[in-house]
Amino acid sequence: MGFFDFLSSDIAIDLGTANTLLIYKDKVVIDEPSIIAMDKRTKKVLAVGKEAMQMHEKTHEDIKTIRPLKDGVIADFYAAELMISGFIKMVDKLNKFIMANHRIVVCIPSGITEVEKRAVKDSCEHAGGKEVYMIKEPIAAALGIGIDIEQPIGAMVVDIGGGTTEIAVIALSGIVCDQSIRVAGDTFNKDILDYMRRQHNLLIGERSAERVKIEVGAALTELDEPPEDYEIRGRDLMTGIPKVIKVSYSEIAFAIDKSVSKIEEAVLKALEIAPPELSADIYDNGIHLTGGGALLRGLDKRLALKTKLPIHVAEDPLRAVVRGTGLALKNINQNKAVLMR
Template sequence: MLKPQRIGIDLGTANTIVFIDGQGIVYKEPSVVAKNIHTGEMLAVGKEAFEMLGRTPGSIVASRPMKEGVIADYETTVVMIKYFIKKASKYAIQKPYVMICVPSGITEVEKRAVIDAARSAGAKETFLIEEPFAAAIGAGLPVHAPTGSMVVDIGGGTTDVATISLGGIVDSRVSYAGGDRMDEAIIHQIRRDYSLTIGDRTAEIIKMTIGSADIDEASRYGSMEVRGRNMVSGLPKTVTIQAIDIARAIQSVIEDIITSIKQVLEETPPEISADVINHGIIVTGGGSLLRDLASVISKEVLVPVIIANDPLECVVLGTGESLKNIDVLKRSYRNEAR
């Protein structure tokens, strides 16, 4: 008898990555849905919808149904999950088992919303795994060993900080200081300094091109031309943005991330703290790719900081590894899965 397919989903604010047990990562697309606001018809999901961001007529809205790591628009999230499940299991006969990553600090109501959305989207049963734990597994940390590890997962909507030992999270914090907050800070800075309005996509490109977590080092990354709309005349305008201005713009977000790390370290038992000092802090997620981030964090918390291999995929890889234990989860957490 054929067993149901096992699918792991990193349901991120910015991107969704899908893992199939036995196949690995099969899809990675933006967490964006486009719909007609008059008819309610869903027009596009993922890459196709992302291309519409900021370019749609008045009757069409392209938006992200996830905000700060949790569901902001339930019906649209169901459509998005259904799209990814259907795409991943198009040749499957039975409904699949689905494991979805969630931030460590979400409420029971928010967890239930994710479970219900996945079941409405066609999952046979749905299981949840906390993002920092999944990230630690995906980064190759010894999560089940009697030794402490610390992981910082910087996503689009949230930064999840956790210490882990013996197969569980010892202490954790969730901050809303993620990549989206950095983009918002860049948009605000350019509006204020240059009277130029830019969109989210342009802000992200700026961050990726000349962004740095270190103001002192930012000047090394030069400048770039940015196109937007002049707030005074309403006409298109091109300005040259300096990297140091971008570093200053996102400093408050970097400081919030560092504050969360310090809070977790302060509440972590001494033995685990000693392990963290010995092994270092592992940073995952798209935000970890920001230039000079590791050195800035290390300087502030006085602990070695290491950017994980494949930081964008650590969470979904850890989820994929956890799919192997789904039979144990069914016995232990069946009441939560339902």
């Protein structure tokens, strides 16, 4: 390893709606919520990531928290730039030899428009990227779970993130057919919020809904190993007084049922439009689930019942995309076919 390799400041970024992960020197060094806290008057950044998340929905009028990404794409360009810069500064602190210019590989949803793509690239360039490459999320996820994407063998990846669900059939280093829907983790949170308000007259925040999803979220109303009921605190809409209720996994499965059905429909649509030769490969190899949504209890079983195909949940689904982005960065010349500038 030469001196300049040692100084190398290549960074792989999984810029997600819910979480942003960064790989530097083959290690995941940042795994933080995609959120930023700012002072409304001075426009100064007060906190990024976990620290900002602790402030979320608890701020007074001088502070606002912003989630710059919505549905997998940048909704607030200025805040996104500041957030990426904040995360890159954290990486720079790890390196004694500060490198101002970084070579960055960032992943993007497959259903992204040219304008949205430009926004991601510009944000990364303004945050200190001298060379910015982009890779589509399903391809990054496939690389991250060890699929050899160069082979003439079809592989189907379903990546359920915070803002989007990306479904793609991959062969010969490219996406043959795909479906991208804006139904994912954030939609489940909203469903849980609405259900609590409707069913229990309980007003809860976004963070609490996320907690419920993690603790008792399920795609089936009957599970072999059910989680224990979870206590949720919120405000009673009738009296205005804080109260506590217990929710079970079967209630949450009922609450998010319609959104899970939309993901099922998108998977079936992708299977329907796949070329017959690749369908034969998918029949042999099954479907690979990645992203935070893959951790939803019973989802693999539900998809298996619907598609009659084997469903494989990735070993560490939350980090599959960033691992793949890191691999693309490491072998940048070999992966030129899947990288966009």
